Amino acid sequence: MEYVLGQRIRRRRERVYRPRQTYLSLSEEECIRKLRLTRQAVTDICHLLADELGTDGKCPYAFPVAVKVTAALHFYASGSFQHPLSSIGGISQSAINSAIHAVTSGLVRHAGEYIKFPVTPDNQERAKQTFCGKYGFPGVLGVIDCTHVQLRAPSENALVYINRKGTYSINVQVMRCL
Known part of the structure; x- marks a missing residue:
């Protein structure tokens, strides 16, 4: 009887998280070439958008801020389509799309703090x-x-x-x- 019950109980497979590529794994030269920004500038963007892009802990599959920002900046810098970008970091196209949308919205919300036009x-x-x-x-x-x-x-x-x-x-x- 134990054998039959044991067969019916499905054991959950342990979740395997793939390492995601972020700007932190890039050298300064690679960061400038791939993202068109220095590592410090990307770090500043991550800190700026951390509250807006951070996870609330309820979703174990959400990407860290650095992954979202790296994906969006790579998209901006390359002018490529989202699908080839997803193959670089092992991220689905829909996740790339969400990251680009979230980072873009965050940057637009903060644009007034950094882009000044003389009005007087x-x-x-x-x-x-x-x-x-x-x-x-x-x-x-x-x-x-x-x-x-x-x-x-x-x-x-x-x-x-x-x-x-x-x-x-x-x-x-x-x-x-x-």
């Missing part, structure tokens, strides 16, 4: 003069860095639009001038 006339004039003095562009109030905007292959001169990653794009720089 005195501050605007000072910003214009500083930029003109440094770079020789008059009337520039602020600058947003360059970015590649992906395109469909143009019908004419298609080779001109291939970027270093082998996709078609155009390099765009946006400036706000007054």
